[in-house]
Amino acid sequence: MIPFLDLKALNAQYRAELIAACTRVIDSGWYIQGNECKAFEKEFAEYCGTKYAIGVANGLDALILILRAYKELGIMSDGDEVIVPSNTYIATILAISLNNLVPVLVEPELDTYLIDPSKIEEKITSRTKAIMPVHLYGQTCEMDKINEIAKKYNLKVIEDSAQSHGAYFGDKRSGNLGDASGFSFYPGKNLGALGDGGAVTTNDDELAQAIRALGNYGSHKKYENLYKGINSRLDEMQAALLRVKLRYLDEEIQKRREIASYYLENIKNENIILPIVRANNNHVWHLFVIRTKNRDALQKYLLENGIQTLIHYPIPPHKQKAYSEWNSQSYPISEQIHKEVLSLPISGVQSLEDTMKIVKIINDFN
Numbered sequence: 001m002i003p004f005l006d007l008k009a010l011n012a013q014y015r016a017e018l019i020a021a022c023t024r025v026i027d028s029g030w031y032i033q034g035n036e037c038k039a040f041e042k043e044f045a046e047y048c049g050t051k052y053a054i055g056v057a058n059g060l061d062a063l064i065l066i067l068r069a070y071k072e073l074g075i076m077s078d079g080d081e082v083i084v085p086s087n088t089y090i091a092t093i094l095a096i097s098l099n100n101l102v103p104v105l106v107e108p109e110l111d112t113y114l115i116d117p118s119k120i121e122e123k124i125t126s127r128t129k130a131i132m133p134v135h136l137y138g139q140t141c142e143m144d145k146i147n148e149i150a151k152k153y154n155l156k157v158i159e160d161s162a163q164s165h166g167a168y169f170g171d172k173r174s175g176n177l178g179d180a181s182g183f184s185f186y187p188g189k190n191l192g193a194l195g196d197g198g199a200v201t202t203n204d205d206e207l208a209q210a211i212r213a214l215g216n217y218g219s220h221k222k223y224e225n226l227y228k229g230i231n232s233r234l235d236e237m238q239a240a241l242l243r244v245k246l247r248y249l250d251e252e253i254q255k256r257r258e259i260a261s262y263y264l265e266n267i268k269n270e271n272i273i274l275p276i277v278r279a280n281n282n283h284v285w286h287l288f289v290i291r292t293k294n295r296d297a298l299q300k301y302l303l304e305n306g307i308q309t310l311i312h313y314p315i316p317p318h319k320q321k322a323y324s325e326w327n328s329q330s331y332p333i334s335e336q337i338h339k340e341v342l343s344l345p346i347s348g349v350q351s352l353e354d355t356m357k358i359v360k361i362i363n364d365f366n
């Protein structure tokens with residue numbers, strides 16, 4: 001069986017260094033908010049090109065804390081609206097709802113799966129405070145257009161970079177393309193911890209300070225609390241492991257690009273639509289997502305031929321029970337995408353032999 005993603009093999013590449021990192025943490029006697037987290041924050045900020053990176057417990061918390069900080073700073077308040085793509089992982093939308101803000105869904109473009117900048121302006125009202133583009137599957141959104149709209153209406157731009165570590169738009173990286181950005185280090189992400197982890201990046205001093213305090217019980221000084229905060233911190237063990245993996249991230253991305261190029265050049269099947277990358281955008285191929293009318297049949301056929309695939313995602317957010325108030329609404333492009341997408345195996349440890357086998361089997365599908 002060719003697995004969708006072999007996490008064990010992936011981490012085994014760095015086994016000795018990961019063990020050394022664990023040992024260093026164990027022997028330090030310091031497990032929360034210590035030097036490893038501080039060093040990772042510095043290294044990750046440098047990687048993204050931002051002034052700050054703040055370690056948090058996971059990607060959802062990163063997004064929640066950004067919005068919460070804007071509320072504490074008086075920039076947003078209950079009932080304000082945040083524009084978000086109608087096809088994203090549910091976490092992006094949960095972060096908005098959980099802050100008593102209102103998610104306003106905007107359809108994606110069918111061919112890139114990314115929020116359609118030409119459909120944003122019609123959704124802006126006097127209560128709109130932010131746009132949250134999601135660099136879905138690893139391709140950066142059209143940030144020039146999105147930032148221009150944000151500037152015109154005085155909106156914050158909050159990137160969901162959970163799938164796009166290292167991706168560029170122009171000469172800047174994901175995490176440095178708006179006012180603030182949330183990252184996830186869930187094990188399967190391009191930069192994955194060996195557990196949960198996340199970070200916020202920003203160049204905004206005030207926002208960074210507020211987020212740092214909010215993630216630590218609202219405390220800016222020991223035993224003094226400025227806000228009713230939460231506990232959301234990146235622990236020393238995960239930070240130490242992430243420091244190892246960050247050093248190999250660009251290599252990992254390069255390997256993913258090689259597999260993606262091979263797929264793009266060699267998958268030739270008229271029933272299958274391949275992903276496209278827009279001229280100005282940049283793709284780190286967190287997921288290689290194809291589309292076909294016969295998605296379920298293709299998935300079954302591939303499995304019968306020893307290839308594991310996944311669907312990102314099977315149910316659009318507005319059709320989830322959690323958002324029953326939206327269930328009767330219609331977002332046809334998003335619905336079509338959810339019906340037709342299939343993610344092929346891709347990772348830094350996938351052999352050329354396996355990639356060639358996948359292509360051959362897909363090309364024989366009819």
Ligand SMILES: *Cc1c(COP(=O)(O)O)cnc(C)c1O
Binds near residue numbers: 058134163185196
């Ligand atoms: C993974 C993911 C998140 C959430 O990250 P967690 O670390 O799992 O909380 C948010 N947004 C998107 C687009 C994601 O893919």
